[in-house]
Amino acid sequence: MTQAAIFESRSAQSYAGSGVSRVVHIDVIRHIARAESVWRACETDDYLFTPFQRFDLLGAWQRHVGPHEGCTPFIVVAKDRDGEPLVLLPLGVRRENGANVARFLGGKHPSFNMGLWRRDYAGSVTKADLDALFCVAAANGVDVLALTQQPGQWQGIANPLLICSAQPSPNACPLLRYKRGGKPEDNISTGFRRRLRGKERKLQTLPGYRYRMAVSDEEISRLLDLFFKIKPLRMAAQNLPNVFAEPGVKDFVRAACLAKTGSGNRAITIHALECDEEILAIFAGVDGGDRFSMMFNTYTMSENAKNSPGVVLVRDIIDHYAAANYAAFDLGIGSDDYKRQFCKDDEPIFDSFIALSARGKFAALGMSSLTHAKRMVKQNPALMQMAQRLRGALQH
Numbered sequence: 001m002t003q004a005a006i007f008e009s010r011s012a013q014s015y016a017g018s019g020v021s022r023v024v025h026i027d028v029i030r031h032i033a034r035a036e037s038v039w040r041a042c043e044t045d046d047y048l049f050t051p052f053q054r055f056d057l058l059g060a061w062q063r064h065v066g067p068h069e070g071c072t073p074f075i076v077v078a079k080d081r082d083g084e085p086l087v088l089l090p091l092g093v094r095r096e097n098g099a100n101v102a103r104f105l106g107g108k109h110p111s112f113n114m115g116l117w118r119r120d121y122a123g124s125v126t127k128a129d130l131d132a133l134f135c136v137a138a139a140n141g142v143d144v145l146a147l148t149q150q151p152g153q154w155q156g157i158a159n160p161l162l163i164c165s166a167q168p169s170p171n172a173c174p175l176l177r178y179k180r181g182g183k184p185e186d187n188i189s190t191g192f193r194r195r196l197r198g199k200e201r202k203l204q205t206l207p208g209y210r211y212r213m214a215v216s217d218e219e220i221s222r223l224l225d226l227f228f229k230i231k232p233l234r235m236a237a238q239n240l241p242n243v244f245a246e247p248g249v250k251d252f253v254r255a256a257c258l259a260k261t262g263s264g265n266r267a268i269t270i271h272a273l274e275c276d277e278e279i280l281a282i283f284a285g286v287d288g289g290d291r292f293s294m295m296f297n298t299y300t301m302s303e304n305a306k307n308s309p310g311v312v313l314v315r316d317i318i319d320h321y322a323a324a325n326y327a328a329f330d331l332g333i334g335s336d337d338y339k340r341q342f343c344k345d346d347e348p349i350f351d352s353f354i355a356l357s358a359r360g361k362f363a364a365l366g367m368s369s370l371t372h373a374k375r376m377v378k379q380n381p382a383l384m385q386m387a388q389r390l391r392g393a394l395q396h
Contacts, residue, residue, distance in 0.1 A: 021126065021128040021129045021131075021132050022080055022086060022121065022124075022126075022129060023078045023079070023080070023086060023128075023129050023132040023133070024079065024080060024081045025078070025079045025083070026076060026077065026078050026079070026132060026133065026136045027076070027077045027079070028074060028075070028076055028077075028136060028137075028140055029073065029075040029077065030072060030073055030074065030075075031073060032059050032062045032063065032066075032073050032075075035055075035073065035075045035077075035088075035090075036055055036059065038077055038085060038088065039055040039059075039075070039088060039090070039116070040055055040262070041085065042085055042088050042116040042118075043055065043116070043261075043262060045119075046118060046119055046120075047116050047117060047118055047119060048114075048116070048117045048118075048119050048122050048154055048155060048157055049114055049115070049116040049117070049154075050110075050112045050114050050151065050154055050286075050288060050293075051267075051286035051287060051288040051289075051291075051293065052106065052110035052111060052112050052113070052114075052286055052293070053090055053104075053110075053113070053114055053115070053116055054261060054267055054286075056256060056259035056260075056261055056267035057106070057110075057256045057259075057267045057268065057286065058090050058105040058106050058110075060252050060255040060256045060259065060267070061105060061106050061107065061109060061252050061256075062092065062105055063252075063255070064248035064249070064251040064252035064255060065107060065246070065247070065248040065249055065252050066092060066105065066107075067248075068246070068247035068248050069094065069107060070094040070095060071092040071093070071094045071103075071105070071107075072092060072093050072094065073091075073092050073105070074091045074092055074093040074102050074137075074140070074142070075088065075089065075090055075091060076088070076089040076091060076133055076136065076137065077089075078129070078132065078133060080121075084118070085116075085118065086117070086118050086121045086129075087115045087116065087117045087118065087121070087125075087133075087160075088115060088116040089104075089115045089133065090104060090105045090106075090115070090116070091103065091104060091105065091145075092104075092105045093141075093142060096363070097363060097366075098359065098363075099143040099144055099359050099360055099362075099363040100141050100142050100143045100144075101142075101143065101144050101145075101146050101363065102137060102142045102144070102145050102146070103145075103146045103147070103148070104147060104148070104149075108243065109252075109295065110149070110295075111149065111173060111293055111294075111295065111330070111332045111333050112149055112150065112151050112154075112173075112293070112333075112349070113147065113148060113149050113150050114150055114151060114154060114159060114161075115160070115161070117160055119157070122157050122158075122160050123157060123158070125160035125163065126163075127163055129160075130160070130161070130163055130164060134354065134356060137356055138356035138357060142356050142357075142360075143355070143356055143357045143359045143360030143363060144353065144354065144355050144356060144357075144360035144363045144364045144367070145352065145353070145354040145356065146351075146353055146364075146367055147161060147164075147351065147352040147353075147354070148169065148351040148352075148371070149169055149333065149349055149351070150166075150169075150349065150350050150351065150352070151173075151347055151348070151349060152347075152348040152349070152350055155290070159350075161352060162350065164352045164354055165352055165353070165354065166350040166351070166352050167350060167351055167352075167353075167368060167371065168348070168349070168350055168351075169333070169349040169350060169351050169371070170371060170374035171333045171334055171335060171349065172333070172346040172347060172348055172349055173330050173332065173333045173334075173346065173347035173349055174330060174331055174334075174335070174339040174340055174342075174343030174344075174345070174346060174347075175328060175329075175330045175343050175345040175346060175347045176318065176328060176329040176330065176342055176343045176344070176345070177327070177328050177345055178321075178322055178325075178326055178327055178328060178329065180325055180327070181325075184319055184322065187318060187319075187322055188315060188318060188319075188342065192341065193315070196308075196311065196312055196315050199307045199308045199311070199312055200307075200312050202307045203273075203275075203280065203304065203307050203309060203312065206275035206276075206277070206280075206304070207275060207276045207277070208274070208275045208276030208277075209273075209274075209275045210273075210274060210275070211271070211272070211273050211313065211316045212271070212272055212274070213269065213270070213271050213272075213320070214257075214266075214269070214270040214271075214272065217258055220257050220258055220266070220270055221254070221258075223270050223272050223279065223282060224253065224254055224257060224270070226279045226282070227279075227282050227284075227298055228244060228250060230279065230282075230298045230299075230300065230301060231244055231296075231298040232244070232245065233301050234298050234299070234301065237301070244296075253268070253296075256268045257269075257270060257284065263287075263289065265287045266287075267286070268284050268285065268286060268295060269284065269285060269286070269287050269292075270282060270283075270284045271283050271284070271313060271316070271317050271320070272313070273309050273312060273313040273316070275304075278300055278302060278304070279300065280299065280300050280304055280309035280313070281297070281298070281299040281300065281309040281310040281312070281313040282297060282298055282299070282313075283296075283297040283310070283313055283314065283317060284296050284297065285332075290326050290327045290328070291326060291327055291328040291329065291330070292317070292321045292326060292328075292329050292330075293329075293330050293332065294330065294331045294332045295332065297310060298310075299313075310338070311338055311341070314331070314338070314342055315342075317329075318342060329342075329343070330343060330347065331343055333349060351368075351371050353365075353367045353368045353371075
């Protein structure tokens with residue numbers, strides 16, 4: 001069933017010092033550069049967040065893509081009585097069908113959306129705390145919060161926004177939980193590995209065959225140049241729209257791939273399988289320190305595609321992070337068959353649609369209903385097949 005929450009706005013002052021909420025002060029930052037210092041201060045082990053919410057990634061998206069999508073930063077920072085951030089919500093506001101809608105920054109590119117929550121606070125968040133955030137959003141003209149693709153938990157801690165009205169997202173996220181200290185076969189079965197080795201033996205006859213993780217700026221730029229040439233061809237062959245052709249997206253991806261985080265990793269990490277003649281496959285994702293999450297990929301249009309270089313590359317990446325003692329790996333939200341070959345568990349994902357005004361009630365209900373309908377289609381093979389045929393017909 002659809003679950004659009006209705007929030008009755010109160011004055012922001014009614015929460016300050018009430019004793020019910022730990023939140024005593026809330027800032028709304030409307031310029032991405034002005035949020036950088038407090039945002040980066042939250043990117044420490046003291047805070048709970050996914051790597052998709054790093055400033056280097058979402059800041060690049062807002063600079064290069066956000067203005068084209070009519071998105072204005074709306075970054076909410078709640079602080080305690082000592083002035084320390086309790087949570088930073090990286091949101092943006094844009095006009096949608098007559099309503100001011102606040103969503104997580106990043107558009108369709110992050111797999112997961114989440115706030116940056118102080119760990120010693122995340123487990124004790126109350127409805128009064130969240131009401132304080134919603135009150136300030138309403139006072140600043142937001143009609144509805146459309147908070148989609150949120151993980152139900154992260155690093156074993158429940159997402160505090162589960163307190164809000166939540167409904168399952170259309171798709172879950174296939175997940176591989178590593179068996180730490182085990183053998184490679186503990187993560188990918190012996191039989192599947194054997195089939196992949198058979199495919200790889202044919203690829204290994206190619207001169208200069210190699211797997212690599214891009215490290216230098218020059219290598220990253222070279223691989224991105226090739227990716228942006230191959231990906232449109234691959235998407236056209238699949239009757240899919242090329243999201244990388246949208247305004248600013250290439251610049252965003254390039255900036256995030258080149259940006260170094262505080263840990264020394266790139267905001268987006270590129271892995272590739274190649275030979276001397278061509279790139280065979282590219283997979284790129286975000287590194288959370290104990291979990292790697294894919295973002296985008298492509299593979300060759302040549303005859304070498306018949307030997308499944310993309311799947312072989314996924315095996316190499318999984319083994320790479322297993323050797324680094326990571327806890328988990330995912331291939332992004334969606335039910336593609338190749339994802340299920342590697343990832344046997346599911347990461348529950350939820351959406352929250354919270355109306356903050358009379359205008360927002362209709363918008364929230366519509367969004368919630370549409371999401372519910374999408375989930376029904378995704379879970380019904382016959383309906384999904386019809387939707388795919390319709391999408392293919394519309395692409396011609």
